[in-house]
Amino acid sequence: MATLTISPTAQLSKDEILRYSRHLIMPEVGMEGQLKLKQARVLCIGAGGLGAPLALYLAAAGVGTLGIVDFDVVDFTNLQRQVIHDTNDVGRPKLESARDTILDINPNVEVIPYETRLTSENALDIFRDFDLVADGTDNFPTRYLVNDACVLLGKPNVYASIFRFEGQASVFYAKEGPCYRCLYPEPPPPGLVPSCAEGGVLGVLPGIMGCIQALEAIKLILGKGEPLIGRLLIFDALGMRFRELKLRKNPECPVCGKNPTIHELIDYEQFCGIRGEEHKPDVRVPEITAVELKELMDEGRTPVLIDVREPHEYQICRIPGSKLIPLGEVPARMHELNSADEIVVHCRSGARSAQAVDFLMKSGFRKIHNLKGGILAWSDQVDPTMPKY
Numbered sequence: 001m002a003t004l005t006i007s008p009t010a011q012l013s014k015d016e017i018l019r020y021s022r023h024l025i026m027p028e029v030g031m032e033g034q035l036k037l038k039q040a041r042v043l044c045i046g047a048g049g050l051g052a053p054l055a056l057y058l059a060a061a062g063v064g065t066l067g068i069v070d071f072d073v074v075d076f077t078n079l080q081r082q083v084i085h086d087t088n089d090v091g092r093p094k095l096e097s098a099r100d101t102i103l104d105i106n107p108n109v110e111v112i113p114y115e116t117r118l119t120s121e122n123a124l125d126i127f128r129d130f131d132l133v134a135d136g137t138d139n140f141p142t143r144y145l146v147n148d149a150c151v152l153l154g155k156p157n158v159y160a161s162i163f164r165f166e167g168q169a170s171v172f173y174a175k176e177g178p179c180y181r182c183l184y185p186e187p188p189p190p191g192l193v194p195s196c197a198e199g200g201v202l203g204v205l206p207g208i209m210g211c212i213q214a215l216e217a218i219k220l221i222l223g224k225g226e227p228l229i230g231r232l233l234i235f236d237a238l239g240m241r242f243r244e245l246k247l248r249k250n251p252e253c254p255v256c257g258k259n260p261t262i263h264e265l266i267d268y269e270q271f272c273g274i275r276g277e278e279h280k281p282d283v284r285v286p287e288i289t290a291v292e293l294k295e296l297m298d299e300g301r302t303p304v305l306i307d308v309r310e311p312h313e314y315q316i317c318r319i320p321g322s323k324l325i326p327l328g329e330v331p332a333r334m335h336e337l338n339s340a341d342e343i344v345v346h347c348r349s350g351a352r353s354a355q356a357v358d359f360l361m362k363s364g365f366r367k368i369h370n371l372k373g374g375i376l377a378w379s380d381q382v383d384p385t386m387p388k389y
């Protein structure tokens with residue numbers, strides 16, 4: 001991020017010096033850093049599970065201007081994790097409730113509320129006045145919209161996402177590293193990735209991931225430390241493990257690549273809604289036949305077998321030794337795979353697995369093949385006892 005320049009007239013009041021004393025006595029922050037925080041303008045997309053700890057900690061730390069985009073109303077199911085709202089706020093707009101809590105914590109913060117749905121029409125105007133954007137959304141159209149708007153305006157996007165017991169975080173900053181589209185060129189097929197409302201989320205998880213976003217935002221403002229640019233941090237809450245995936249900029253990225261094809265914001269509902277349907281044309285990927293696969297297995301050179309069908313299909317039949325990673329989970333679980341291994345991906349007929357192979361190749365996997373014809377071909381050519389369905 002371009003280093004924030006501190007206005008020569010900027011200063012802290014006596015009260016502020018006392019409030020931020022634990023920052024001021026650290027050389028990495030000091031008076032200069034605290035003034036940078038005071039002048040910084042951060043836009044939080046969403047005042048929900050991630051936005052709650054994010055906004056609270058940014059406010060407490062002394063970030064001078066916090067924009068918040070949200071149009072929701074607090075309901076009882078929010079309280080399990082959205083700690084910026086309390087029981088008495090149920091029924092109130094989230095923006096009002098969030099602003100009250102923020103000003104209770106730090107009256108020096110200016111809160112700019114945007115009570116609106118973020119759209120392709122308003123995103124650039126809203127983003128323009130902020131130094132960085134923190135994406136706390138829970139849906140794919142908004143995620144791609146936030147990404148593209150940040151790339152077009154040259155702003156860092158401090159990203160996190162959560163599901164059940166797993167969180168991800170990164171800083172997408174196209175000037176210095178990859179963007180969200182470099183990591184996920186296409187949205188998952190609609191309906192295959194359940195939302196938190198459908199799949200659930202442990203209440204503490206957004207607390208942890210939102211705090212990581214707050215920390216990354218503060219580091220960017222201060223210009224200190226190593227930001228998560230080019231790295232995807234993956235947090236497994238049940239295992240209590242953090243893992244890290246190196247991300248590379250995709251030179252073919254349609255928005256931040258060498259020859260971008262996206263120069264303005266598009267229709268993101270459509271972009272995310274029409275992909276992955278049954279009629280999607282087959283993608284061309286390296287293939288292996290069922291007979292070739294059987295020969296490898298007989299020679300003791302069994303590759304890593306990944307089955308991208310759904311769990312209820314896996315219960316019907318499976319190729320021995322295969323590991324189930326349903327197609328919609330492949331992006332989030334690709335860290336379970338080793339790109340040094342020979343990998344064969346399969347599904348029922350070979351169409352979904354072709355999508356998975358295509359995705360994984362774009363993510364850097366090279367020794368990977370699609371099982372031509374899928375389990376149906378395996379049943380026809382190798383093992384006639386394999387049920388077809």
Ligand SMILES: [Zn+2]
Nearest residue numbers: 179182253256
């Ligand atoms: Zn990109």
